[in-house]
Amino acid sequence: QKEVEQNSGPLSVPEGAIASLNCTYSDRGSQSFFWYRQYSGKSPELIMSIYSNGDKEDGRFTAQLNKASQYVSLLIRDSQPSDSATYLCAVRFTGGGNKLTFGTGTQLKVEL
Amino acid sequence: NAGVTQTPKFQVLKTGQSMTLQCAQDMNHNSMYWYRQDPGMGLRLIYYSASEGTTDKGEVPNGYNVSRLNKREFSLRLESAAPSQTSVYFCASSLAGQPNYGYTFGSGTRLTVV
Numbered sequence: 001q002k003e004v005e006q007n008s009g010p011l012s013v014p015e016g017a018i019a020s021l022n023c024t025y026s027d028r029g030s031q032s033f034f035w036y037r038q039y040s041g042k043s044p045e046l047i048m049s050i051y052s053n054g055d056k057e058d059g060r061f062t063a064q065l066n067k068a069s070q071y072v073s074l075l076i077r078d079s080q081p082s083d084s085a086t087y088l089c090a091v092r093f094t095g096g097g098n099k100l101t102f103g104t105g106t107q108l109k110v111e112l
Numbered sequence: 113n114a115g116v117t118q119t120p121k122f123q124v125l126k127t128g129q130s131m132t133l134q135c136a137q138d139m140n141h142n143s144m145y146w147y148r149q150d151p152g153m154g155l156r157l158i159y160y161s162a163s164e165g166t167t168d169k170g171e172v173p174n175g176y177n178v179s180r181l182n183k184r185e186f187s188l189r190l191e192s193a194a195p196s197q198t199s200v201y202f203c204a205s206s207l208a209g210q211p212n213y214g215y216t217f218g219s220g221t222r223l224t225v226v
Contacts, residue, residue, distance in 0.1 A: 104154035
């Protein structure tokens with residue numbers, strides 16, 4: 001069973017701080033990794049994807065991938081109350097075709 | 113607007129009733145998926161269609177059937193609804209053969225079975 005693990009939280013950070021969200025996965029050969037944001041009562045929205053070891057930056061978001069240690073993380077700089085949501089990590093496992101396997105998500109709360 | 117459209121948005125069924133959830137995408141995607149989302153369980157794959165004319169079971173297919181009507185449309189049918197099928201259902205689509213391409217999700221269907 002290929003798995004994606006996330007701490008459910010909630011993770012609380014003050015406004016303006018860096019929020020760090022982590023995800024581990026079970027298959028060392030996995031190809032590609034995605035972070036989705038889901039507001040309460042809404043559908044998941046893709047915010048970042050990463051496929052190579054290292055960092056990928058997009059505005060206030062940075063995705064970090066370490067395939068040897070089998071973890072992927074998402075950093076949110078200058079956190080805003082509007083960033084309060086659940087963040088889902090998704091992995092496209094080797095041999096899984098086009099399917100994504102999702103973690104259960106980490107709830108982030110950005111406090112004023 | 114381009115995207116994935118799901119209908120209905122809300123539905124209440126009595127145990128034993130049947131219904132079909134509709135999904136259509138206009139992004140020319142090959143692959144389509146049905147997930148359910150339950151508190152603490154995350155998104156679980158029910159069925160998927162890698163390309164037009166093919167369907168396969170996912171992690172939790174029992175009690176469901178699907179039809180890939182054409183490239184745009186992928187429906188999910190509950191033949192005899194049970195309270196355990198109370199959930200939020202999401203349809204998603206993606207490009208086949210593009211490992212670095214994520215999913216686009218529909219807005220979801222909130223189903224309650226009483």
